[in-house]
Amino acid sequence: MSALWRPPLPFLRLIAAGISRASQHRGLGTPAGDTIVIPKRIQRSPTDILQALAGTVGQDTTGPHYKYSDDPFLNPYSNLTKRSYALSKESGRKAARWIREKYPRLFSHRPDDPFIESFQPKQQYQEGEQVGVDTLVGVVARGEVANAVTVYHLCKNQGVALPDELLQDLLELLCFYNEEEQVDVEWVEERWYRQASTTTRKTWKDNRLAEEVFASLTTRGPAAYCALIRGMAQYLQVDRAWQLYQECREKGIPLDTGTHNALIRVASFLRDASDLRWQLVQELLCTMAERDVQPDLGTLNATLEALAQVSGWRQARDLSLKVLMEFHQLGIKPSLATYYYLLLIHCRDRGPRSDILVGILDQLEGQSFTLQDPKDTSFFVTAMEVARNHLKSLKVAERVDSLLHLGDNHLFIGDSYKESVYYRHYFALSCSSLPIDEFMQVYDKLVPHIYTPEPGIMQEVLEAVQTSGALHYLPQLWSDMVTFDHSSRDKLVGLMLAALTHHHPSPDNPQLTERLVTIAKDIWTRVQEQDPNRRNRVTWTGQMLGWVVEVVVRCGEYQTATEVLQEATTTPQAVLGVLPAPSLTALLSAALHRKDTDTAVAVVLYAQDAGHQETGQMAQQVHSSLPLSNQHLAKLASALGRDVYLPHDTPAPAT
Amino acid sequence: MFLQKVYVLDMRAQQLLRPLACRSLATSHPRAEIKAAAEEEFRTLEIGRKKRERFTAKTFKPATMLPPRYKQQKTDQDWGSVWPAARTFHPATVPFPVRQGYPASGQPTPDKWANAELMKIPNFLHLTPPVIKRQCEALKKFCTPWPAGLETTAKQEKHFPVTVSKSSYLHSSPTIRDPKARIVTLKVHLRSLDLDYHGRDKLLRLVGERYDADTDCLTLVADRCPLSQQNYDYCQYLLTVLYNESMKTEPWEHEKELVDLEKYVWEGSPSQAAAQNVVTARGINDAEELLKEYGQVVTDLHNEGEDEATVLRYQESVMKLLGLTDPQDTATASEPKYIQGEVC
Numbered sequence: 001m002s003a004l005w006r007p008p009l010p011f012l013r014l015i016a017a018g019i020s021r022a023s024q025h026r027g028l029g030t031p032a033g034d035t036i037v038i039p040k041r042i043q044r045s046p047t048d049i050l051q052a053l054a055g056t057v058g059q060d061t062t063g064p065h066y067k068y069s070d071d072p073f074l075n076p077y078s079n080l081t082k083r084s085y086a087l088s089k090e091s092g093r094k095a096a097r098w099i100r101e102k103y104p105r106l107f108s109h110r111p112d113d114p115f116i117e118s119f120q121p122k123q124q125y126q127e128g129e130q131v132g133v134d135t136l137v138g139v140v141a142r143g144e145v146a147n148a149v150t151v152y153h154l155c156k157n158q159g160v161a162l163p164d165e166l167l168q169d170l171l172e173l174l175c176f177y178n179e180e181e182q183v184d185v186e187w188v189e190e191r192w193y194r195q196a197s198t199t200t201r202k203t204w205k206d207n208r209l210a211e212e213v214f215a216s217l218t219t220r221g222p223a224a225y226c227a228l229i230r231g232m233a234q235y236l237q238v239d240r241a242w243q244l245y246q247e248c249r250e251k252g253i254p255l256d257t258g259t260h261n262a263l264i265r266v267a268s269f270l271r272d273a274s275d276l277r278w279q280l281v282q283e284l285l286c287t288m289a290e291r292d293v294q295p296d297l298g299t300l301n302a303t304l305e306a307l308a309q310v311s312g313w314r315q316a317r318d319l320s321l322k323v324l325m326e327f328h329q330l331g332i333k334p335s336l337a338t339y340y341y342l343l344l345i346h347c348r349d350r351g352p353r354s355d356i357l358v359g360i361l362d363q364l365e366g367q368s369f370t371l372q373d374p375k376d377t378s379f380f381v382t383a384m385e386v387a388r389n390h391l392k393s394l395k396v397a398e399r400v401d402s403l404l405h406l407g408d409n410h411l412f413i414g415d416s417y418k419e420s421v422y423y424r425h426y427f428a429l430s431c432s433s434l435p436i437d438e439f440m441q442v443y444d445k446l447v448p449h450i451y452t453p454e455p456g457i458m459q460e461v462l463e464a465v466q467t468s469g470a471l472h473y474l475p476q477l478w479s480d481m482v483t484f485d486h487s488s489r490d491k492l493v494g495l496m497l498a499a500l501t502h503h504h505p506s507p508d509n510p511q512l513t514e515r516l517v518t519i520a521k522d523i524w525t526r527v528q529e530q531d532p533n534r535r536n537r538v539t540w541t542g543q544m545l546g547w548v549v550e551v552v553v554r555c556g557e558y559q560t561a562t563e564v565l566q567e568a569t570t571t572p573q574a575v576l577g578v579l580p581a582p583s584l585t586a587l588l589s590a591a592l593h594r595k596d597t598d599t600a601v602a603v604v605l606y607a608q609d610a611g612h613q614e615t616g617q618m619a620q621q622v623h624s625s626l627p628l629s630n631q632h633l634a635k636l637a638s639a640l641g642r643d644v645y646l647p648h649d650t651p652a653p654a655t
Numbered sequence: 656m657f658l659q660k661v662y663v664l665d666m667r668a669q670q671l672l673r674p675l676a677c678r679s680l681a682t683s684h685p686r687a688e689i690k691a692a693a694e695e696e697f698r699t700l701e702i703g704r705k706k707r708e709r710f711t712a713k714t715f716k717p718a719t720m721l722p723p724r725y726k727q728q729k730t731d732q733d734w735g736s737v738w739p740a741a742r743t744f745h746p747a748t749v750p751f752p753v754r755q756g757y758p759a760s761g762q763p764t765p766d767k768w769a770n771a772e773l774m775k776i777p778n779f780l781h782l783t784p785p786v787i788k789r790q791c792e793a794l795k796k797f798c799t800p801w802p803a804g805l806e807t808t809a810k811q812e813k814h815f816p817v818t819v820s821k822s823s824y825l826h827s828s829p830t831i832r833d834p835k836a837r838i839v840t841l842k843v844h845l846r847s848l849d850l851d852y853h854g855r856d857k858l859l860r861l862v863g864e865r866y867d868a869d870t871d872c873l874t875l876v877a878d879r880c881p882l883s884q885q886n887y888d889y890c891q892y893l894l895t896v897l898y899n900e901s902m903k904t905e906p907w908e909h910e911k912e913l914v915d916l917e918k919y920v921w922e923g924s925p926s927q928a929a930a931q932n933v934v935t936a937r938g939i940n941d942a943e944e945l946l947k948e949y950g951q952v953v954t955d956l957h958n959e960g961e962d963e964a965t966v967l968r969y970q971e972s973v974m975k976l977l978g979l980t981d982p983q984d985t986a987t988a989s990e991p992k993y994i995q996g997e998v999c
Binding site: 040 | 747
């Protein structure tokens with residue numbers, strides 16, 4: 001793009017001066033004294049304009065996420081397809097990266113200017129390779145854990161002397177990552193979809209490389225002890241961490257804030273009783289105060305985390321508020337993780353109701369957040385859960401939602417699991433609080449691209465639609481159920497059928513009747529065509545078949561009803577239970593109306609097999625309305641017995 | 656590897672412990688039968704080809720597909736969020752029906768679905784007027800007001816006669832460089848440069864095609880150096896040198912010949928001599944205005960080229976000079992006088 005670029009001022013002034021000088025020289029006179037005011041250029045970074053333009057683009061809920069191809073065939077709707085499409089796209093990138101790393105000689109073309117480090121294959125270190133101190137320094141600086149371990153071993157084998165600073169850096173690296181290579185930052189989808197592991201088991205690698213490096217340090221200063229204690233506490237090797245802490249206290253080695261924070265966080269593992277745990281935390285805090293170690297946000301969050309782990313204790317709530325007040329006086333601003341822990345402490349399942357979330361939202365309204373603690377990403381999920389289960393208030397939930405969608409705050413949703421849980425709570429709360437029409441607006445906005453409902457939530461939605469009688473939403477819900485792969489769940493199919501039976505066809509809604517009948521027929525054909533080897537199959541219950549019959553008969557689809565009856569009579573072992581009496585009665589009246597003797601007789605026989613009490617009445621009806629052939633008579637006689645059924649020339653006694 | 660993990664997780668979630676080979680166990684394998692038979696009794700002699708189980712072709716069920724996206728779009732949706740940047744035409748997202756292309760015989764114009772013509776051409780769906788307005792509003796905070804005192808073009812030219820322009824390029828590729836970014840263009844009007852007649856003439860000879868007579872604009876383009884800063888310095892230098900050189904008069908410039916003259920000069924030309932002859936031959940005493948007019952007309956004819964007006968004026972002037980009258984005007988006709996020699 002062409003930019004009109006004015007040359008710098010000195011050059012222009014020269015020219016202008018030249019002209020005025022020349023004009024003076026020729027006696028034309030100086031230009032009139034007009035002052036030119038050139039405002040100062042507004043400084044902007046290279047991407048400010050792009051960001052300003054990007055800020056004008058809002059959210060589009062009719063289309064899939066940007067990472068998917070926007071095509072009707074390729075849009076993912078169910079949770080499984082969303083996940084597999086995203087991960088398969090990334091696996092393609094991983095395959096490309098793998099080829100790049102396996103055959104680096106084939107990729108000697110380097111058009112990038114300036115040189116892009118991350119496009120180059122990662123250096124691998126083999127046995128017998130000559131390495132020096134610089135190699136290890138570079139590897140540690142780049143944070144490559146596996147390579148660092150390899151190079152360290154190579155250095156030791158080759159007898160290279162490693163200085164203490166390098167060993168300290170290596171120790172910090174190993175303690176932070178516990179000697180495991182992390183998933184590359186580039187694999188965003190894998191990170192997005194992986195479950196955050198919340199184990200309470202020790203994962204620290206005992207007597208392995210980290211401790212070896214620690215032992216090989218010539219002088220073990222405070223930095224080394226801090227690194228090791230922090231690493232052990234992080235990966236729950238609590239006993240050894242406590243041991244080292246005592247050692248430091250005895251030897252008088254000063255520890256920093258981060259180490260104390262790590263120890264406070266694991267205090268619950270060191271004591272059993274709630275008050276003893278709190279006592280330990282207090283001791284640690286007092287030690288910090290004695291040693292003049294400044295507390296920070298980490299200390300606040302660690303203290304509250306320790307309290308959250310004893311949240312059953314009666315005093316936990318008051319203590320948490322006191323802690324918050326004290327840190328506020330120290331000038332430490334809380335982060336989202338602080339509020340997360342507060343919610344955990346105050347809004348417990350079996351505790352009294354607490355409105356602290358409302359206070360927190362008042363505090364946070366309109367703010368944009370920056371990441372300060374790993375647990376910041378848990379706040380919004382917990383807040384929505386509290387709004388749904390604890391407070392049961394849609395207003396609070398909407399406040400939380402508007403805070404999440406402010407500016408860049410949406411990044412604090414964390415990962416895909418938290419996002420789905422968040423929207424699940426919001427959705428369920430809307431379903432139970434809003435009238436059905438408003439709820440369906442929320443449904444249209446969120447489903448299917450932002451959130452795909454789980455079967456449990458779909459069940460709630462179906463129940464809501466059924467109770468409110470807004471049956472015109474059923475076609476959309478059924479098509480969504482089919483796309484989300486819910487059509488193989490017994491409970492949901494049963495609920496759908498039950499909802500369909502509430503429809504009463506009338507002359508002013510023929511289209512709706514037609515669509516609802518289509519649903520019933522679709523359910524029937526789908527279940528019949530199921531692959532018998534499939535894992536989740538819908539097994540017909542008598543109740544479900546009865547509903548199918550009722551719906552199709554009521555809405556005029558007789559053919560399907562006869563098919564259903566045939567299925568029920570020919571393969572009774574495939575059906576759990578029997579068709580209930582009302583549906584059989586309905587079918588019978590339809591059969592009598594159409595003078596279909598075979599079906600009518602079949603209905604009566606089935607009813608007899610099922611043991612319904614209305615069988616006698618039904619037999620009477622058949623007998624009185626339709627002419628029966630000898631075959632039919634014989635069948636009825638054999639099934640019903642002589643005393644119930646009488647030939648038509650004898651008046652029938654009342655049963 | 657993670658796809659495998661998904662599969663395993665799925666399995667675990669269902670809590671089924673079926674072996675993976677369940678399908679092969681379900682269908683009766685001929686070998687199994689033979690093996691069982693062999694253990695118990697004599698081997699059966701199979702004559703002819705074993706009947707291979709016919710694998711029925713898997714009935715391909717079309718994947719459940721929802722209707723195209725434009726059916727869910729509301730009429731008052733924010734189009735700028737749906738189509739934020741330049742994008743190849745996509746029929747499922749664009750809500751209106753549009754047709755393009757030459758129709759086959761008996762067919763209507765091809766519609767938007769799988770229409771290569773629509774996909775090839777640039778569409779400007781990302782630049783609807785409301786979106787442009789919104790983007791301008793967003794960019795306003797980077798803009799400063801136009802400098803006071805430079806409202807009119809005349810003032811701008813007076814204070815800032817020189818315009819320098821260069822382009823910068825942004826690439827979405829591994830390399831961000833573009834060699835065209837070094838080109839610097841300098842434009843200045845010659846009326847802003849203080850040149851006398853000789854200076855202007857000399858400058859025009861020096862710059863040649865770089866001067867545009869219609870707009871009176873001198874354009875200097877520099878791309879000989881690798882950096883735009885260097886090219887800009889070179890442009891500055893060039894302008895300075897041109898100006899200074901054209902103000903100077905070299906000693907050898909007096910050797911300018913007739914053929915080097917930039918325009919026709921009547922004084923001292925054969926035309927003047929001939930006209931003077933005519934005048935003296937006719938014996939006119941006060942011929943100053945006649946000659947002057949004649950000289951002017953001949954100069955125009957040479958300098959401005961021959962067209963209707965100049966030729967007509969020439970004709971009139973020559974007739975006046977020769978004392979001729981219009982042949983149609985017989986009332987005041989005087990005898991034509993033919994003079995030997997050229998009349999130029």
